[in-house]
Amino acid sequence: MNGKNFGVKKNTQKSGNKDDLIPPKVGRKDGLAPNLKDAPEDVRFGVMAWLSVSSMQAMYAIVQFVANIVDPRALQTEIKTQTEGMGSVSSAFIDADPSTQAQALNLSMLVWMLFAAGVCAWLTLRAGRGAPYSRVFLNVGSLYLALQAVLLVFSDAPSTMPLGFVLMLGILNILSGVVAVVGMWFFSRPGNEEWLGVPSRAEVEKYAEAVQRRREEEKAAKKAAKEAKEKQAEDKK
Structure with a gap:
């Protein structure tokens, strides 16, 4: 039971991180305004x-x-x-x-x-x-x-x-x-x-933080994989 709950929580967190990596949408969410009556x-x-x-x-x-x-x-x-400047074609003009x-x-x-x-x-x-x-x-x-x-x-x-x-x-x-x-x-x-429909500063900062976090995670994963590979090579010796 606890294992199932843990799996659901993990997938939800992963999905949330993935959504954060989607760039903020440029443009009105409800499409073009019908007119300029309510425009600033x-x-x-x-x-x-x-x-x-x-x-x-x-x-x-x-x-x-x-x-x-x-x-x-x-x-x-x-x-x-x-x-x-048209050369031989100029004779026609x-x-x-x-x-x-x-x-x-x-x-x-x-x-x-x-x-x-x-x-x-x-x-x-x-x-x-x-x-x-x-x-x-x-x-x-x-x-x-x-x-x-x-x-x-x-x-x-x-x-x-x-x-x-x-x-x-x-x-x-x-x-x-x-x-x-x-x-x-x-x-x-x-x-x-x-x-x-210009993205707010909070949306842009949230996206930038998510991208930076993903880069750090990928860097840490590569480092861990490299260390594991080196350790495996040492164990074989």
């Missing part, structure tokens, strides 16, 4: 910041599209440079009308940038409802926009584009980088962990 204020501010970045990126795409229509020389020069190529490239750039802005807006709404991977993607995008804004300060303005378009594009670019970082900061504020 900082999360709502972060969503508004990132949505405004998506809007500014859409405006940037439209301004860039209009600027390329007004003065297509920059696009034509870029197309010519890329065509010359040289005969094409440069203005037609510039218009096609300009339109494709507009569609792509508007699509990217729409995807960012969709990811923002998902991040506000607790989607962890959407939030990670937006954090990376925010750092990219911030770096782009910093590099823009030290870069030269296009020589052919009208000054008004240069100013508008520069302002939208810098504002996007700044506001994106602000949105990232709002999401990382204390008090958002439960809503966003």
